[in-house]
Amino acid sequence: MRNYETIFILHPSFDEEAVTAAVEKFKGVIETEGGIIDNVDLWGKRRLAYEIDKVNEGIYVLVNFQAEAELPKELDRIFRITDGILRHIIVKLDK
Template sequence: MRKYETLFILHPSLDEEALNANIEKFKGVIENGGGQIDNVDVWGKRKLAYEIAKVNEGTYVLINFSADTDLPKELDRNFRIADSVIRHLITNQEN
């Protein structure tokens, strides 16, 4: 299993309940795919460096996890089809 890190930005219009539901959904994708979550860090609302689809801010969430090489592809697919995700990035932590 490899170590990965994902950072995603959720739409700022989400209320607390919807925000937590989205975070749990993506944690579920990792855990159901055989991955192990090491750390979840919600950075909160921050101003974006540039406007994306007429949105100037978003809620940043960082998740560190360990998984097989197929899981990031499935996670990426889930990020792409979620309307609440503005941007996402998945990186491999091992060199």
């Protein structure tokens, strides 16, 4: 198992219920693929460094998890096809 962290930015029009549903969806993907979630940190709405699709703000979510090497590829695929995700990144953490 390797340590990873992912940060994803949700569209600012999401209400609290939609944000919770999106976070639970990605937690579920990690857990069903055999990963272990260490920490989920909801940073809330913040200003973006640059405009994305005429949007200046986004809702940031940080997730730390442990998983095998195949899981980040599947998680990346799901991020790409999910509506409302402005940006995402998955990083392997050093030991």
